Amino acid sequence: MLDTTRPVETPEGIELALRVAGPVVRALAWAIDFGIRIIFYIALSFFLNTLGDLGIGLLMVSVFVLEWFYPVLFEVYRQGATPGKNAMKIKVLHESGTPVDWSASMIRNLLRVVDFLPFLYGFGLVAMLINEDFKRIGDLAAGTVVVYQEEIPSLKKANSWGDELPLPMPVALTEQQAIVNFADRVQQLPPERAIELANIVTPLTGKTGEAGVKSLCQFANGLI
Amino acid sequence: MKQRTFEDSHQQQWDTLEGWLDKRKNVAEFPQLYRQVCQHLALARDRHYTPHLIERLNRLVLRGHQHLYQTQSRLFAKIINFIGVEFPQRVRQESLLVGLSSLLFFGSLLGMFISVQFNPNLVYSLMDSGRVLEMEAMYEPKLVGHNRDAESDFFMFGFYIRNNISIGFQTFAGGILFCVGTLFFLIFNGLYLGCVAGHLTHIGYSVPFYSFVAGHSALELMAIVLAGAAGLKLGLALIAPGRLCRLQALRHAAAQSIFLIYGVIIMLLLAAFIEAFWSSNAAIAPEIKYTVGGLLWIIVIAYFILVGRRRAN
Numbered sequence: 001m002l003d004t005t006r007p008v009e010t011p012e013g014i015e016l017a018l019r020v021a022g023p024v025v026r027a028l029a030w031a032i033d034f035g036i037r038i039i040f041y042i043a044l045s046f047f048l049n050t051l052g053d054l055g056i057g058l059l060m061v062s063v064f065v066l067e068w069f070y071p072v073l074f075e076v077y078r079q080g081a082t083p084g085k086n087a088m089k090i091k092v093l094h095e096s097g098t099p100v101d102w103s104a105s106m107i108r109n110l111l112r113v114v115d116f117l118p119f120l121y122g123f124g125l126v127a128m129l130i131n132e133d134f135k136r137i138g139d140l141a142a143g144t145v146v147v148y149q150e151e152i153p154s155l156k157k158a159n160s161w162g163d164e165l166p167l168p169m170p171v172a173l174t175e176q177q178a179i180v181n182f183a184d185r186v187q188q189l190p191p192e193r194a195i196e197l198a199n200i201v202t203p204l205t206g207k208t209g210e211a212g213v214k215s216l217c218q219f220a221n222g223l224i
Numbered sequence: 225m226k227q228r229t230f231e232d233s234h235q236q237q238w239d240t241l242e243g244w245l246d247k248r249k250n251v252a253e254f255p256q257l258y259r260q261v262c263q264h265l266a267l268a269r270d271r272h273y274t275p276h277l278i279e280r281l282n283r284l285v286l287r288g289h290q291h292l293y294q295t296q297s298r299l300f301a302k303i304i305n306f307i308g309v310e311f312p313q314r315v316r317q318e319s320l321l322v323g324l325s326s327l328l329f330f331g332s333l334l335g336m337f338i339s340v341q342f343n344p345n346l347v348y349s350l351m352d353s354g355r356v357l358e359m360e361a362m363y364e365p366k367l368v369g370h371n372r373d374a375e376s377d378f379f380m381f382g383f384y385i386r387n388n389i390s391i392g393f394q395t396f397a398g399g400i401l402f403c404v405g406t407l408f409f410l411i412f413n414g415l416y417l418g419c420v421a422g423h424l425t426h427i428g429y430s431v432p433f434y435s436f437v438a439g440h441s442a443l444e445l446m447a448i449v450l451a452g453a454a455g456l457k458l459g460l461a462l463i464a465p466g467r468l469c470r471l472q473a474l475r476h477a478a479a480q481s482i483f484l485i486y487g488v489i490i491m492l493l494l495a496a497f498i499e500a501f502w503s504s505n506a507a508i509a510p511e512i513k514y515t516v517g518g519l520l521w522i523i524v525i526a527y528f529i530l531v532g533r534r535r536a537n
Binding site: 010012013014016017018052053054056057058059060061063064068079093096097098099101103104106107110111112113114137140141142143150151152153154173177180181183184185224 | 226227228242258259262263265266272273274275276279280282283284285286287289290293294295375376378379380381382383385386389390393394396397398400401405458471474475478479482483485486
């Protein structure tokens, strides 16, 4: 399937799916972080200006520390997400799906200068577009991926699809799965599209339009 | 088993696990429950339950996975062990690259230094006349005895940290462009320093210049050399990956060379401290500064050769 999930096998012997984040959402996260740092520098310079040369020295140290280590500190101590990444609901993980450690975070953030070349993440973007996991050069070297944060969806209510209805005729396993998947997704589909899809199986339901959608959901309910 | 029955019988376990994860609580039963939910996910997939349920379990397990396999960072103990054992060991492991990097850096430094003695105009090939005058003014022998106040010292401390460590980082990161960036920074900085030293020696400003640089030279120059070695390691992994694929080779090289960079950061912090508060102090006699500078060279080299040899693990 052509999508942005990345399979990871865990020591428990099961396969997890990570959803990797693309260039646009990452650029936005970067822009938010950049904005936060700029505001912080301006505020800091107002305060430190009153301290003369000592203040400028302190300002240079803090600009240095933040420019290089702002992402590292957040990634290591805030579960892989800088404030910008958090706002965009993404985070950094090792390829194995485990949280990033110091070394991986240092590598990916030190190599940021190369990704930034020739201007505004030119190399980084090219690298992201030519590999399947949207990795910039720093990610390739550090073995990290940027993925969407996982919010756990709540279970659907047992009778959200209406009553149970037995299937009128024996149906192959794959077709049963198709019916269940249809019922699972019907709320995300535009009503017209749902009707269009349900009409394909009129021979099974014996109905068209809304009624067809409804009986498909009921069949699904009977199946699971 | 029907999905409904499956959901009903395990719902409680899933909610408990989610609760623990939300509170980021460390419970003794966590691994056991986590592995059970892993099994539920595998079952749900195998029995072709609805994508919604599989997705829910997938994310639950994913969060559990990250919680279970996080690394405990005992930062302070790690830093002590790094300075006392690991850093010099790593440097010795890369002795070939360190040698190559020193050759490039000190070679271009020395070459430029000697060339400037024979052809003083060479100084203008790397900097314009304004910059040369500025540099001459900085080490004007008449100004010896003129002391900076503590605030300016701190200003310079900030400047050195930002400037020097950034150069170190760039020297390292540039290596990923098939060594080109590292070669550039090593050779350019070598030529530049050779040029400055050569020019100031040529016009007879030796004492103020060398007494200024003596103190921090060992740490600063060696740090740049090590950053160069780390960068070369990255680039060479791409040029000559050996039996691994290029990506794997790069990853190995990066994971090892980052430790050199930790050391480089520590060395450059120390160097910036010495440069701002000791080297600039004009009240100290040049002879003392030369002695301390020489001692630091001996200490730095002895540290890399001798420290961390006993512990074999």
